[in-house]
Amino acid sequence: MSLNDEHTIIYSYDQADKVLIAVDCIIFGFDKEDLKILLVRRGIEPEKGKWSLVGGLLKKEETLEAAATRILDTYTGLSGIYMEEVATFSEVNRDPVERTISTAYYALINIKEHSKNLVKQFSAKWFSASQAPKLIFDHDHMVQYALNRLRLRTTTEPIGFDLLPEKFTMRELQKLYEAIWDTKLDKRNFINKINSLDILEKLDEKDMTTSRKGSYLYKFDVEKYRQQNGKSFEMKV
């Protein structure tokens, strides 16, 4: 292959070499116990009725990120959600109907805040990430990648709070990280660690629903976090 070959073909590709671009979203939620993902039943053949990630096709005038945002809004009614690209999946026959390349994004939402209407409308359902049914195509693979990325990201950035309500207890926060990392953490060490980061605001309110003594509620304090600039959020598993 010569320099010319390589270069002259760049803009002369046949339409046939263009492919469909999809975006699939791994929507994570947390319900005080388990890390969950939102799945929908596929409405068409092939694989009709099977569980699938929420997704859609890229439109002409939008970026992948815009498409992911649109899909997220469509299925949950939420916007301004934390999202991160996971990877792009391109196995030639990953979609049996037509060649489609799909970029996966994961998103973190507060499971209590999304639109129940939409979830019902789309036959969507929350599953424990660890006990989800077999998904269509390479979606299981996407979930695995997304989990890895989420785990990696939570060690350097305080994104876990996106999965919790605005006010939460230390115990909930700990359970969240235990769910994400699939590990057990020591209560005392966890609390000490979180406190040393100095990114939470301790409220006067208590959550009285889980114990007689009640446990203090905390808020993630963006300002405090910003003031730690340089000192990054770092948590070891």
Add this chain to the structure above:
Amino acid sequence: MSLNDEHTIIYSYDQADKVLIAVDCIIFGFDKEDLKILLVRRGIEPEKGKWSLVGGLLKKEETLEAAATRILDTYTGLSGIYMEEVATFSEVNRDPVERTISTAYYALINIKEHSKNLVKQFSAKWFSASQAPKLIFDHDHMVQYALNRLRLRTTTEPIGFDLLPEKFTMRELQKLYEAIWDTKLDKRNFINKINSLDILEKLDEKDMTTSRKGSYLYKFDVEKYRQQNGKSFEMKV
């Protein structure tokens, strides 16, 4: 948008909504001082003659990874190279000629081993990653992303060795990490840290080119590394 709308359009998209898929490679090398990237002069309009990443278009029957491997082989003559996906870039007008979405991969090669012929043939040239010229389209952005990914990855996996010859000195290894992380490291602490990982084989040979005393050569020992399974390679900056 109803469930049906969302789903029935999936396979009825017009050709017009398909797009070209490109792969661009950030090829990293190291020359005992600087982290380098391999760039080529673009051969066609627009932006003809400007510096660009090496890249190409995805073929019908290949995955993105296969395309990246092919491109890498085309420009360097090398195969079996460490590669990692960086991200997929999809700004609508990133390519002024036609909508093209590009997935970036970075690759790590031993700068001494690639084909000089091919580099000459393609008018390719090595630049310090920190002093590279302005690149076409969003390629500067891609390089930045690739650098971040490389930095992140080197903290958890011993991939730096792919940038060095088979035998190297501790000083070279240190300079490499200093280049990647753009930081200064303490000689003693660095060597202690590396030794504590127990993944190198110390050879009897010395490199006599840089000092009278000479410095011992080391080899990365894959077996030793495997035996550390679980204990991951972790380096702090």
Add this chain to the structure above:
DNA sequence: AAACAATTTTGCTGTTTTGACAAAATGAGG
């Protein structure tokens, strides 16, 4: 009113890791 129950809250301590720091060893060249 006292005892109880369930959960939250709070240090302490030994060990490991980190990071700052300087002197001795080597061997070619003069």
Add this chain to the structure above:
DNA sequence: CCTCATTTTGTCAAAACAGCAAAATTGTTT
């Protein structure tokens, strides 16, 4: 044998980590 540039090696204090248990709170029961 001295010089010299570079490599090689070790100590120590501070911080981070990980393992561990008792006290406090408050609604409920007796």
